[in-house]
Amino acid sequence: MPVIGVPTEELRRRVGDEVQGEKLLDVLGNLGCDVEGFATLRRPQCNRCGFIMELAGQEDVPPQCANCGTDLRDVDGAITELDPLEVVRMELLAVRPDMFDPAGLARAIRGVLDLDVGPVEYQVEGVAAKLRVDPSVRRPESLRPHIACAVIEGVNLDHDSIKSLMKLQENLHWALGRNRKHASIGVYDLDSWDGSLEFEYTTEPPDYAFVPLGAEAGETPWSLERILEEHPKGTAYRNLLDGFDRYPVLRTQGGQVLSMPPIINSEKTKVHLGTRRFFIDVTGSGARIVQRTLSILATSILEYHHGSKLRAVELIDATDPDDAGSTRTLTTPDLTPQEMEIDADRTARLLGVEMSASDLQHRMLQMRHGASLGKGSNVKVLVPAFRNDILHERDLMEDAAIAYGYANIVPTRVETVTTGKELPTTTAAGAVRDVLVGMGYLEILTLTLTSHELSDGLLGLGAHPQTVIVGNPISQEQTQLRTSLLSGLLHTFARNRHNALPQRIFEVGEVSFLAPESETGALETLHFAFGSIAPKVGFADVRAEAESLLRDLGIGLRLERADVPFLIPGRGAYLLTEDGRRLGVFGEVHPAVLERLGLQNPAVLLEALVPTKEVPGVYRSLA
Amino acid sequence: MSRTLTPEEAQVLQALDEGRRVTVADLANELGIDQAKISAAAIGLGGDELIRVEEEEYAEWVLKEEAAGALKSGTPERRILLALLDHNGSGSMAEVPGWAGLEPKVVGQSLRGLADRGWVEKKGKDLEVTDQGRAERDVKGPDEQLIELLDRLGGAALESSIVLTDGGEAGIAPDDLERAKALIGKKSPFVERKTRVHRWLSATDAGAKLRAKGVEATREVSQLTPELLSSGEWRNVKFKPYDINLDTEPFQVGKRHxxxxxxxxxxxxxxxxxxxxxxxxxxESGFWDFDALFQPQDHPAREMQDTFYMESPSRTELPDAGLVDAVRATHETGGDTGSVGWRYKWDTEKARQTVLxxxxxxxxxxxxxxxxxxxxxxxxxxxxxxxxxxxxxxxxxxxxxxxxxxxxxxxxxxxxxxxxxxxxxxxxxxxxxxxxxxxxxxxxxxxxxxxxxxxxxxxxxxxxxxxxxxxxxxxxxxxxxxxxxxxxxxxxxxxxxxxxxxxxxxxxxxxxxxxxxx
The missing domain is CATH 3.30.930.10 (Bira Bifunctional Protein; Domain 2)
Structure with a gap:
């Protein structure tokens, strides 16, 4: 989860002086925010594009502006240090994008603190612009057939509000857009071109050119292809357009390019201190996510910029949200709340608290829903368009619980009596542990992921035919699940060469094999293994211990000579059950294996199945 | 009493009755304990002035093995005398060994003894018997008497016990002993005079007082042994105290992780x-790890960078179609659950993917x-x-x-x-x-x-x-x-x-x- 810093001054302005310090951290925690604490950030600003960086502690200014790519270190006057900023740092709460910025967060805090309850009525005041959707954006492989737009008028910008808007955009890209894959946002200065309010969303071939954000016109035109290859945002996101021979372009009917979704906006249309009107677009793969993203962004901006006005955009020939194959005219944004119902009795029962219908109604209002009493215990709820996480009545019950306060719920216990029971394998493994601890062995735990080289390879064995193999390993040392516990013991000896001898260790744990007959194709078997390393230890020691251990587990000692590469020839044996199945193997470790690990003392090992009555297994590690 | 006595010390003190004076050797015999242990006890008790230890030197005569030949055939001097007398009292150094049946070397070594006894004189290369030699042909010399006496007494005797003071029989007159000593000299092949020291032990007043009070013996041991237990002797021993702060070898425990x-x-x-x-x-299948838990198929937790996907096994079975369809419907539209669902197209193949x-x-x-x-x-x-x-x-x-x-x-x-x-x-x-x-x-x-x-x-x-x-x-x-x-x-x-x-x-x-x- 990305960590965000919400300016405390912004919050204070919006929620009041009393919600500060520990009290603020508490309120945020009770809303479900994962709060790290307060921090003060340094804020160098790029003089070229106005981008404000936020640096914690001793962090250095980055070599290049993350926004426009300007070299910041070698150019005098490339940055201006703004006043430092106190923030409260917390993990981005992905399910609540409406709380990503200080304005949205304050809206939620004022609700739970009963400072402001009920829905905020955001008005969409008439159509301000028109946009025509070209059929070419609906080609089958297109990731972005859907678009939603809005106009916001009457904003007053300063560095902080521009920064806040950029961060909100970035976080929405991450949380809702899945890094721009599902949805990407563009915000433009509506007064930066000839005043045209007619737009089109279309596609263009790679040689189509415009000057992208942070770039200069220069002699070589910025073709779409060049943007993808050279611009920092192009290289960062070009994978989203892989396989296309035409790229999405948003422009005015007069030909002024606004952006190349989902990559980059144009330099000319960028938002600056003097911007008074925004044009906003969201493009993406799904109608719902595109519309929801626009609603959240637009309402957060309205909340941030008091007195600003939201206006609609008419989308002609837009991709039908319910049928991506056909078109219709849409008007966005659509802030119609979602109508839902919640039952107070069911809510009270599920939460284990007393809650009447009117109590519940109030809890809903605290969470900024519209709420009115219905029949009996029913409450009718209007979920605002900026909530992205309400799929079911149950989600509203959680809202009710949050407004009620988790700390106010009295912990109880389910009174129904049931009988506890452990698994037979647990009992059997416990018996093995008891015996081995009694014999003076120290238990170890090792990682279940390994590689052939570190496990069977170390033992001089070929790859086990039933190896469970990872498709996307994170390192060359963890490419498979272990098929034996023996190498774990040996590696532990190797890592403990500096410690006193003798060393006597054991492990009880699962090994995994392919099992084509099983549902998921692989199954675990519970094994145990023990080993000793000491200047004087040999076959007779491990044989005596094997006999003693098996006797304790109620198994007689039956042996068969084992010629395996990791044991000294003539000094290895298989343990057999009465009916002749192999139960395990033990013996004196071959000096070649010891040498591979840099071990300078003899060692003995034993590995076997954890015997249970229910599972008459066979020791398969050496198959 | 600051000190406990070892068992030997206690036994020694116990044996020293008022006025009794006894040697270590005798006490060892009496108590059936090795002399060395009695000596050690005596030194210990003496150091604490519980007993007096007085040393007295004494001599003991011991026959050597070679004396057997002399007892049978006479001493070399006697044999040379008799051989010369058999040949008219005179013979050359070359002839005498043959006559006497002795090595020439032995004859040479005996010349001094023959002269000391006054039996033979050397004249040039010849040996001649003197008058005294002739007179003492059948008279035993004092050395010969001593050898025979020792032989009769079993090969060894204290000097004090063989000196005749009042002309008794089994003994040797003090003069004869002195002459014998002179004749035998320091190195005799036949007899040896050993000088030894007797340690005489007797109780001091302090010892007597302690003895009267009753002596308790405690032996100091470092290790309790099965013998100490079976004999009950552990009651009489003292266990050597240990330095409890001394480091010991670390114990190799067995325990759970x-x-x-x-x-x-x-x-x-x-x-x-x-x-x-x-x-x-x-x-596990994607189905049970994610889908059955209503985790949408594009959820970040399902991405390759967060979850291990399997190369082998690469695909799993799915549960019965009814369940799979219910899960699909819930993801896509909420199904019959009252939910609006995630509203996307659910993919069976993703549910079949294998993950850890x-x-x-x-x-x-x-x-x-x-x-x-x-x-x-x-x-x-x-x-x-x-x-x-x-x-x-x-x-x-x-x-x-x-x-x-x-x-x-x-x-x-x-x-x-x-x-x-x-x-x-x-x-x-x-x-x-x-x-x-x-x-x-x-x-x-x-x-x-x-x-x-x-x-x-x-x-x-x-x-x-x-x-x-x-x-x-x-x-x-x-x-x-x-x-x-x-x-x-x-x-x-x-x-x-x-x-x-x-x-x-x-x-x-x-x-x-x-x-x-x-």
């Missing part, structure tokens, strides 16, 4: 609360599907896998405990109460519950426990009530409380470890010395 003990405590708590244990495979299970909720959801009717309480403890690079905070594998309660009366408050009971039993007194957000539970809660020493809250895991979108497709209509809690972090807190690798890549010295609990 700290994390394993946390696992076992966890299991015990849940069993006591009436939970049945369950288990499921490491390799990312949580043991895969285990409990399988149990729920097997039997969705309460009341049931299930728990599972096992390893789970996340695609993390190894560092001090992260491992790709860790242990989780998952639990579910299926019960008509279950509620969010009983969920909080169950979690509180668990952490109380694990030794934590203070905990708090904060809203959490998970795709499969609603309401959701994160559990934090307070660590007194560290003065901080620690997040332990997530829990909640399974969403209807999870339970209803499985045929379950009762509330299902669910949680998944990390055990590694709990073990690290309980054992004050800051590096998670210590648990799995262990230093044996740490395992050996780490207390069971802090």
């Amino acid at each position: 700290p994390l394993q003990r946390v696992i076992e405590s966890t299991r015990q708590v849940f069993i006591e609360m009436g939970f049945e244990e369950a288990v499921s495979p490491y390799v 299970r990312t949580h043991t909720t895969a285990t409990t959801i399988r149990e729920l599907a097997k039997n969705p009717n309460g009341p049931r309480k299930i728990f599972s403890i096992g390893r789970v896998f996340r695609r993390e690079t190894i560092d001090y905070k992260h491992l790709p594998i860790f242990f989780q405990v998952d639990g579910i309660i299926i019960d008509k009366t279950a509620s969010f408050s009983s969920l909080l109460g169950t979690l509180a009971a668990f952490y109380e039993r694990m030794g934590f007194e203070k905990f708090t519950f904060r809203p959490g957000f998970f795709p499969y539970t609603e309401p959701s809660v994160e559990v934090f426990i307070w660590h007194e020493e560290k003065q901080d809250w620690f997040e332990m895991g997530g829990s909640g009530i399974f969403r209807p979108e999870v339970t209803e497709p499985l045929g379950c209509t009762e509330p299902v409380l669910a949680w998944g809690l990390g055990l590694d972090r709990l073990a690290m807190l309980l054992h004050d470890r800051s590096d998670i690798r210590d648990l799995y890549i262990s230093d044996l010295e740490w395992l050996r010395t780490e207390p069971r609990c802090r």
Whole structure:
């Protein structure tokens, strides 16, 4: 989860002086925010594009502006240090994008603190612009057939509000857009071109050119292809357009390019201190996510910029949200709340608290829903368009619980009596542990992921035919699940060469094999293994211990000579059950294996199945 | 009395009656104890002035082995005298050995003795018997008498016992002894005079007083032996005290791993609360790990960078079509659950993908599907896998405990109460519950426990009530409380470890010395 810093001054302005310090951290925690604490950030600003960086502690200014790519270190006057900023740092709460910025967060805090309850009525005041959707954006492989737009008028910008808007955009890209894959946002200065309010969303071939954000016109035109290859945002996101021979372009009917979704906006249309009107677009793969993203962004901006006005955009020939194959005219944004119902009795029962219908109604209002009493215990709820996480009545019950306060719920216990029971394998493994601890062995735990080289390879064995193999390993040392516990013991000896001898260790744990007959194709078997390393230890020691251990587990000692590469020839044996199945193997470790690990003392090992009555297994590690 | 006596010391003191004076040798005979031990005891007692030790020198005559020949055929001097007398009292040095049956060398060595006795004179190369020699032809010399006497007395005798003082029989007159000594000289092949020292022991006043009080013997031993026990002698011994602060060899203990003990405590708590244990495979289908839990197929947790996907086995079976269709419908439209669903196209192939299970909720959801009717309480403890690079905070594998309660009366408050009971039993007194957000539970809660020493809250895991979108497709209509809690972090807190690798890549010295609990 990305960590965000919400300016405390912004919050204070919006929620009041009393919600500060520990009290603020508490309120945020009770809303479900994962709060790290307060921090003060340094804020160098790029003089070229106005981008404000936020640096914690001793962090250095980055070599290049993350926004426009300007070299910041070698150019005098490339940055201006703004006043430092106190923030409260917390993990981005992905399910609540409406709380990503200080304005949205304050809206939620004022609700739970009963400072402001009920829905905020955001008005969409008439159509301000028109946009025509070209059929070419609906080609089958297109990731972005859907678009939603809005106009916001009457904003007053300063560095902080521009920064806040950029961060909100970035976080929405991450949380809702899945890094721009599902949805990407563009915000433009509506007064930066000839005043045209007619737009089109279309596609263009790679040689189509415009000057992208942070770039200069220069002699070589910025073709779409060049943007993808050279611009920092192009290289960062070009994978989203892989396989296309035409790229999405948003422009005015007069030909002024606004952006190349989902990559980059144009330099000319960028938002600056003097911007008074925004044009906003969201493009993406799904109608719902595109519309929801626009609603959240637009309402957060309205909340941030008091007195600003939201206006609609008419989308002609837009991709039908319910049928991506056909078109219709849409008007966005659509802030119609979602109508839902919640039952107070069911809510009270599920939460284990007393809650009447009117109590519940109030809890809903605290969470900024519209709420009115219905029949009996029913409450009718209007979920605002900026909530992205309400799929079911149950989600509203959680809202009710949050407004009620988790700390106010009295912990109880389910009174129904049931009988506890452990698994037979647990009992059997416990018996093995008891015996081995009694014999003076120290238990170890090792990682279940390994590689052939570190496990069977170390033992001089070929790859086990039933190896469970990872498709996307994170390192060359963890490419498979272990098929034996023996190498774990040996590696532990190797890592403990500096410690006193003798060393006597054991492990009880699962090994995994392919099992084509099983549902998921692989199954675990519970094994145990023990080993000793000491200047004087040999076959007779491990044989005596094997006999003693098996006797304790109620198994007689039956042996068969084992010629395996990791044991000294003539000094290895298989343990057999009465009916002749192999139960395990033990013996004196071959000096070649010891040498591979840099071990300078003899060692003995034993590995076997954890015997249970229910599972008459066979020791398969050496198959 | 500051000092305890050894048994030998006690015996010696006990034997020294008032006025008695006895040698070490005699006392050794009397007590049946080795002389060396009596001597040691005497030195010890003497040092404490409990006894007087007086030394007296004495001589002992001992026959040597070679004396046997002389006793049979006479001394070389006697044989040379007789041989010369047989040849008219005179003969050359070349002839005499033959006549006497002696080596020429022995004859040469005897010349001095013959002269001392006054038997033979040497004239040029000839030896001639003197008058005295002729006179003493049949008279035993004092040396010969001594040898014969010693032979009769068994080969050895104290000098004091063989000197005749009043002309008795079995002895030698003092003059003769002196002459014999002179004739034998310092080196005789036949006899030897050894001088020795007698130690005479007698009690001092202090010793007598102690003896009168009664002597207690204590032997000092370092080790209790079976002999000491069987003889009862342990009662008379003193055990040498040890320096209790002296370092000893470290003991090689056998014990369970700290994390394993946390696992076992966890299991015990849940069993006591009436939970049945369950288990499921490491390799899991996308269906059970994610889809059945209403995690949308484009959820970030399902991405390749967070989850291990399998090369082999590469594809799993799915459960029966009815269940798969119900899950599909729930994802796409909410199905019959009253939900609006995630509104995307659900892909069967993604559900068939094989992953290393990312949580043991895969285990409990399988149990729920097997039997969705309460009341049931299930728990599972096992390893789970996340695609993390190894560092001090992260491992790709860790242990989780998952639990579910299926019960008509279950509620969010009983969920909080169950979690509180668990952490109380694990030794934590203070905990708090904060809203959490998970795709499969609603309401959701994160559990934090307070660590007194560290003065901080620690997040332990997530829990909640399974969403209807999870339970209803499985045929379950009762509330299902669910949680998944990390055990590694709990073990690290309980054992004050800051590096998670210590648990799995262990230093044996740490395992050996780490207390069971802090």
